[in-house]
Amino acid sequence: MDENNFKDVQDGTKAVWAGEKESLAYNATQVPVVLSVAYNYDDVDEWQEVALGNKPGYTYNRMANPTVQALEEKLRILEGAEEAVGFSSGMAAISSTLYTFLRPGDRVVSVKDTYGGTNKIFTEFLPNLDVDVTLCNTGNHKEIEAEVAKGCKVLYLESPTNPTMKVTDIERLARVGKSVGALVIIDNTFATPINQNPLQLGVDIVVHSATKFLSGHADALGGIVCGSEKLMKKVYHFREINGATMDPWSAYLILRGMKTLKLRVRQQEKSAMEIAKYLQKKKLVDAVYYPGLEAHPHHDIAKKQMRGFGGILSFVLKDEMKAIKILLSKLKYANKAGNLGAVETIYGPARTTSHVECTIEERKALGIPEGLVRISVGIEDTEDLIADLEQAFSYLESNYPVSCS
Incomplete structure (x- = not known):
């Protein structure tokens, strides 16, 4: 379905229809669960073109899957992003995004009361990779701005925070992050794209634990990252090689949950x-x-x-x-x-x-x-x-x- 069809409709309509039409088969009204690990090509040249990304198609489920792709497209449209990449869990999405863009010697500025798993990445895993991490008091915007002004590669936000429900001024902090050339990333799980679209407020990358509100039925794990085509190509490449790919059955369950x-x-x-x-x-x-x-x-x-x-x-x-x-x-x-x-x-x-x-x-x-x-x-x-x-x-x-x- 042409993306222009969603320009003038509300989020509830997007949640039902976005990303699905292209994946339908056999005149079905619902996206199929494609469980095949690999895809057959009689033409070796066509196979190579698809494998290299020069032609649309599928070769191996770690790279791409039609059911997962339908979910990625639905959230891409809801968040107003250019691209979206699905992961096996919310923490896979968060950690993979951070590992994609950070290198030894880089500096991260974030807030103290992010989700516990995210906090462990900041306090345990990234320091082991020689990444400098500074955690600020969440509600103190001046403190965050002062630390960002010293220079950083990534400014990582979460709003509202889990579980203290603190809120950061996204537009304000995205602006200061951009002023020093930082990549601004936010966890939008609690707000969902129904209540908040951080990309419109200046953020570069939005991450979701799709396990939570997007799925809504506590029966599927998943994570999704949204952003520009340039940035998502890098995130996709990390996922492709490191392998934290979303399962197609989980993608189907999350797709179904997102309709409501x-x-x-x-x-x-x-x-x-x-x-x-x-x-x-x-x-x-x-x-x-x-x-x-x-x-x-x-x-x-x-x-x-x-x-x-x-x-x-x-x-x-x-x-x-x-x-x-x-x-x-x-x-x-x-x-x-x-x-x-x-x-x-x-x-x-x-x-x-x-x-x-x-x-x-x-x-x-x-x-x-x-x-x-x-x-x-x-x-x-x-x-x-x-x-x-x-x-x-x-x-x-x-x-x-x-x-x-």
Whole structure:
């Protein structure tokens, strides 16, 4: 389908139709799952032209696959990118992108409270490759700008952050990154392309854990990187040789999930806002982190650059893990699991989800309290989720003498 067909339609329509027409076969209405590892060519010259990328086609699934390509095209259009590259997981997408562009002696500037796996790349893996990493306080834009001004190869952002829900001014920081010639990369998993398009704000590369909101059904791993054709050719080459290729069955499941992306996100953030307001009133809650709340320190920035505030929030319970264990055990309509973005509501403390790889001391240094609980709000009825929380809090309040002073 001609890309011009999507210029004047909304994101919900793009999520359903984009990238699919070219991959259909046998008059089917759905993209097929192409599981063949290799593709036959009777003409050796044609085979070589396809293998060299001089002619469209497929040779081997590590290079390209029709089902994966349909998913890449759908997200490319939703993000307004020139190209997109699929990976076997979100962390494969993030790590491969960083390894594509960084070399020994290079410098990276990022923020402290990125996702735990990303943080480990910054604090453990990149330093072992002689890459200098500076992590700044996420909400301190002046600190980030000062570090970027010293020079860096990559400025890596995540907004909103996982799980503290901090927001960075993407346009402002992209501008300062460009001023020193840095490549600006952002993890857009929490916002999704429904709520935020960082490429339009000056970012060079957008990464997604497609496992999360894009899939939406907690049954497929995947990651996708979007950007200019020039940059994506380099990312693709790294994936082609290093092999973290997306599985076609996972691509199909994510494609199917993306058809309802906008519907899911709108319901999830509607409930997230109501849950955040509810939690603000609870005496056992020390803090609530959701960019949709006017009390959120970065609310104005979020309102400026996002079209909605997303389906993730977090809160901090008094008495930390003792209270968390009681509260979570009483919830009826929630999975307690290390995932997010699914149709089912999911609860989990940072110590078992986003930052399980970190020690208590490391989490504290990153500004993540042990009493923090992340909620990935599902598509259930808002009233039922609030009622479920209420009965769980009632049990906690009556069965455990947590100080409310």
